[in-house]
Amino acid sequence: MTITRRQLAFSALGSTFLAGCASTPAVPRTMVSADRLARIAPALDAQVGIGTFAGAVSLVAQDGKIVHHEAVGFLDAAKTRPMPRDAIFRLASMTKPITSVATMMLAEQGQLKINDPVTNWLPEFKNLKVETPQGDVALARPITVQDLLMHTAGLVYGPASPSPRIAKMYAELNIESLETDISGDEMLKRLGTIPLLYQPGTTWFYSIATDVLGLLLERVSGKRLDVLTQELLLGPLGMTDTAWWVPPAKRARLAETLDSDPLKAAMLRAYRQDSDPAPRQYLKGGAGLVGTGADYLKFAQMVLNGGTDGRTRYLSRKTTEFMLSDHLVGKAGVPNATTGPGYGFGLGWGVRLYDGVGWTPGSTGDAMWAGAWGTSFWIDPRERLAGVLMAQCPSNRIHTRMLYKNLVYGAVS
Structure with a gap:
């Protein structure tokens, strides 16, 4: 029988965990440094200065508490309005994890396998x-x-x-x-x-x-996807600014992409989110949501907590673990274009296979995904850490998400 590198890695991880339960002293709980977190906003603001994006919102939580929440730069492409913390962003493929969790919720209800x-x-x-x-x-x-x-x-x-x-x-x-x-x-x-x-x-x-x-x-x-996700996740989690389109009353909060971004025009044609799409086209479970950074952190934290927000249980702990496990053993292909090297794929997101190999620090078992407009998130169960970056910079999205992860992991002590 051939044993893959991925299988060996997870076998070693499991053996280490069991040995630790038996005799190894508890590892000291790591924390994030407030002084080092303070470097994030200036670094992102420097990206505004060189034209990477008009502005950004960033959030970091550890142990379920927000330890960093900053807005830098501008909301509009003309750079006339400061970026607010409650700006709304096109989430693009960060819709995928939400649709995936909704799928597993229906599986737990017995509606599908x-x-x-x-x-x-x-x-x-x-x-x-x-x-x-x-x-x-x-x-x-x-x-x-x-x-x-x-x-x-x-x-x-x-x-x-x-x-x-x-x-x-x-x-x-x-x-x-x-x-x-x-x-x-x-x-x-x-x-x-x-x-x-x-x-x-x-x-x-x-x-x-x-x-x-x-x-x-x-x-x-038997329900529209917007109705289903609202009932299962968005409503109960209090994700009040997350939806499949931007209503007129909230349009002034929609973050813009710089006109210099060569992908802007084509993507605006593809993401027609200024009116309810459902009567005229299908709701895109892989790309259709808009929302705020604070909203998305609620979702990410729920997954990091093992399927609960502390009030409501959305998924069982075992189902959440199952979703956060690598499912690509024995299959070709890797998600490197989104995650960087060293990641497999679970049910809805990339899953890190090794502490090393990747383009940024991280932990075996951390999970992440990102959107084509420039948004990204990850959760790190080992460090009890969640990070969310909201920006609209399609041409610079890989650079931006890796830069942000470096900044956040640089604050872990």
Whole structure:
């Protein structure tokens, strides 16, 4: 039997944990330094000065207490209005962890299992094929709910597809609704005619899988995705500024991207969030939310707490541990483009496999994800730490999220 490097790492981690329970003295509890946290705002403000983003909001919590919450720079691209702490940001793919948690909540309620074939609710996928050099072939097994959670369904984001044929079909059939609207039913019908890039369950490839998952949740629950997530998570957690669009009364708080960012125009066309999207197009479970940093920290802290905010239990501790475990053992593909090296993938986010290897400090078992507009978050169970960075800088998003993690981990003593 072949033992992978990933398996060895987690075997060693488990052995260390058991040995520690038996005889090793407790490790001193680490804390974050207020003096070092004070370096974050000036460092982010320096990024404003060089044109990385117009402004940003950052939050750090340890042991469930906010130890840093700052706003720097400007809300608007013209740099005339100071950035407020309650600014609203386009979350993009930071929507994915929320949709993933909602999925596991329905699983705990018995409404679905993650090994269920998605065709139980999405009959549009019954005749899917897989593209190969020899031609399109039948699926070796059906796509499961877990494949959607893990990005191992064989789906893609069209512009990133290594197959020109699949990329062209995604564009021509308007699968991602990049510039014009399309209903969920019509999107699924069209997507069911496009071959998969890989056999389900074999390869991690970042994709519209979570958008499809959101549509599946609508059919499982019989509710629109906005209604479902409001009932399950956003409402009970008090995420009052998190929604699928920005109403007129809150539009003055929407953070803007600098006009110099070359991705701004195309992304604004793709993220049409100035009115309720549901009557005209499908709600994107993988990219559709807007919200504040304080709101998102409530969600991140709940996951860090093992599925509870101290008042309400959203997930069991075991389900939360399951979601935060690496599920890519034996599969090809890694999420390096978002996380940097050294990460596997759980159910909805990247999961760090080693203390080393990555581009920033961190801990084995920390979990993170980020959005194309420039937002990012992570939780570190070992350090009891959560960090959230809100910025709108699509062209600089990798640089910004790694810089921020360096700043926060530089405050851990």
